[in-house]
Amino acid sequence: MKVIFITPASNFRRFWGYRFGNYLYGHPNAITGPLILGHILKDAGHDVEVYEELYTDIDFFDLEDVDVYCLYTMTSSAPRAYELADEIRRRTKARVLIGGMHASAMPEEAAAHADQVVVGEAETVILDIVEGRRTEKIVYAECLKNLDDAPFPDYSLLKTPCLEANVLSTRGCPFCCSFCTTSRMYHPYRERSVDSVIEEIRYYKKLGFEYMNFEDDNFTANRGRAKEICRRMIAEDLTFKDTFFFGRVDMAKDEEMMELLQKAHLSYVLVGFESLNQAALDEIDKHQKISDIVNCAKSLAKHKIRLIASFVLGIDTDGPEDIGRCVEFAKDVNAYTLQPAILTPFPGTETYKQFTEEKRMITKDWSVFDMMNVTFLPKNMTPWELQKQFLKATKRFYTFVGSLKIMKTFGFEYGFRRLGLWLITCLAMFGAAVQSRFKKDSYFYWLRHTWPDNG
Numbered sequence: 001m002k003v004i005f006i007t008p009a010s011n012f013r014r015f016w017g018y019r020f021g022n023y024l025y026g027h028p029n030a031i032t033g034p035l036i037l038g039h040i041l042k043d044a045g046h047d048v049e050v051y052e053e054l055y056t057d058i059d060f061f062d063l064e065d066v067d068v069y070c071l072y073t074m075t076s077s078a079p080r081a082y083e084l085a086d087e088i089r090r091r092t093k094a095r096v097l098i099g100g101m102h103a104s105a106m107p108e109e110a111a112a113h114a115d116q117v118v119v120g121e122a123e124t125v126i127l128d129i130v131e132g133r134r135t136e137k138i139v140y141a142e143c144l145k146n147l148d149d150a151p152f153p154d155y156s157l158l159k160t161p162c163l164e165a166n167v168l169s170t171r172g173c174p175f176c177c178s179f180c181t182t183s184r185m186y187h188p189y190r191e192r193s194v195d196s197v198i199e200e201i202r203y204y205k206k207l208g209f210e211y212m213n214f215e216d217d218n219f220t221a222n223r224g225r226a227k228e229i230c231r232r233m234i235a236e237d238l239t240f241k242d243t244f245f246f247g248r249v250d251m252a253k254d255e256e257m258m259e260l261l262q263k264a265h266l267s268y269v270l271v272g273f274e275s276l277n278q279a280a281l282d283e284i285d286k287h288q289k290i291s292d293i294v295n296c297a298k299s300l301a302k303h304k305i306r307l308i309a310s311f312v313l314g315i316d317t318d319g320p321e322d323i324g325r326c327v328e329f330a331k332d333v334n335a336y337t338l339q340p341a342i343l344t345p346f347p348g349t350e351t352y353k354q355f356t357e358e359k360r361m362i363t364k365d366w367s368v369f370d371m372m373n374v375t376f377l378p379k380n381m382t383p384w385e386l387q388k389q390f391l392k393a394t395k396r397f398y399t400f401v402g403s404l405k406i407m408k409t410f411g412f413e414y415g416f417r418r419l420g421l422w423l424i425t426c427l428a429m430f431g432a433a434v435q436s437r438f439k440k441d442s443y444f445y446w447l448r449h450t451w452p453d454n455g
């Protein structure tokens with residue numbers, strides 16, 4: 001059978017300006033789920049192709065004799081996935097399967113657009129569904145207990161650009177912050193054996209990838225294991241030009257961990273600092289202290305690991321002044337990038353449940369659920385005020401002078417990329433101002449005029 005996997009991207013993310021910003025921010029890569037599922041199907045003799053819409057426009061109807069289309073959904077890409085699914089079903093006789101994060105949280109909604117929907121990780125069911133042995137409309141998949149049983153993502157199936165290989169050495173996270181989707185979708189927390197992880201990395205080295213990322217939700221959750229992976233990477237010459245990972249502040253309590261991260265060239269980390277207000281950290285069950293945040297930022301600077309400082313904007317206990325403090329802090333510690341993420345009540349999370357019960361959700365347009373738009377009624381600000389705080393935070397952080405500072409610390413390439421991000425920020429600010437004032441069908445216009453700020 002011919003099987004096509006598609007990772008859709010929302011309209012905003014297919015816009016040229018966003019695509020350009022994406023190239024500056026990182027390199028094209030891929031969600032690994034479709035590459036793993038595709039590998040299982042290929043091994044069973046099927047003809048599989050995988051496409052990512054984030055980086056190029058694709059005419060899916062040009063593809064011939066497709067038997068099954070498999071669509072991945074995260075919340076912000078779900079409307080686009082449904083649009084594609086409806087169009088495929090209208091124009092072809094192929095079957096449509098939908099899976100991924102959003103479909104797993106809202107299976108009935110997804111089922112209105114598909115022949116079948118899978119809830120959860122699909123390795124254990126994908127072959128039976130494609131070959132017609134599982135026929136339920138909504139298939140509840142049992143997750144793999146032993147992650148070493150999954151094949152590696154097969155990048156030869158990917159037909160869109162990709163310069164970075166993504167490795168997931170674990171699934172899920174031992175913590176359970178109230179707003180977090182992944183600790184619920186990939187549950188329980190599981191680890192692969194170090195041997196299997198190293199074998200996968202060796203395979204990417206052989207394929208010639210210059211960049212490799214650990215996309216684990218919390219790579220350093222088990223420090224003993226993370227250290228072992230780093231030691232093996234160093235000893236077996238398996239390091240890359242740049243390796244990104246997600247970490248938690250607690251990694252910095254372990255000096256040996258930090259040294260190994262640096263030596264294994266895990267050079268770029270996103271840390272969820274979330275807030276500099278202890279009450280807010282407690283409210284979201286983050287289990288971290290402000291002093292941990294400060295120590296982590298210092299230790300990353302000492303080890304020359306570029307920091308993406310991620311803060312959640314709009315937690316009930318936070319006000320506008322807390323957001324301002326986060327920006328100043330990120331500048332002070334010379335963070336490489338600031339990721340101000342607007343609190344987003346993703347379906348399936350405690351936050352979504354709470355805000356729905358409290359009648360605080362203000363939209364069900366899933367395309368704006370991307371952590372860059374306000375989708376709920378905050379406690380201490382109007383929605384538009386919070387949206388403005390997000391835009392302001394970005395503008396205050398990405399400056400010309402800040403880019404020169406990055407150039408001095410991390411070299412020309414990263415300084416140059418930061419300059420690009422500064423330019424993109426200026427353009428985005430202009431776009432947001434125009435949209436919110438004049439573009440009546442835009443989300444910003446609606447926010448500004450329905451929920452004006454108090455000032």
Ligand code: B12
Pocket residue numbers: 007008009010013029030031032033034036037052054069070071072073074075076077097098099100101102117118120121122123166168181182215216217346347369370371372
């Ligand atoms: C790599 C990654 C990216 C990459 C590449 C993504 C891409 N090209 O689109 C980049 C950096 C570009 C990215 C961008 C974004 N991302 Co992202 N990303 C990830 C990350 C870290 C890893 C994905 C992965 O490989 N997962 C591991 C594999 C094993 O799981 P999986 O892919 O889900 O696949 C399994 C199941 O879903 C299922 N399955 C998957 N596909 C299909 C299809 C069918 C038909 C079936 C039946 C089953 C099925 O079976 C698979 C095997 O078990 C996830 C976090 C995570 N843990 O998933 C966030 C994550 C998916 N991203 C997220 C977000 C918010 C975004 C952005 C909106 C961020 C932003 N503000 O710009 C953008 C949107 C991009 C877009 N396409 O529109 C959120 C989504 C939350 C939600 N509920 O919507 C996540 C969960 C992160 C988080 N902690 O919240 N992302």
Ligand code: SF4
Pocket residue numbers: 172173174175176177180181182183217218248272
């Ligand atoms: S530490 Fe990060 S990955 Fe783990 S539950 Fe909290 S937000 Fe999710």
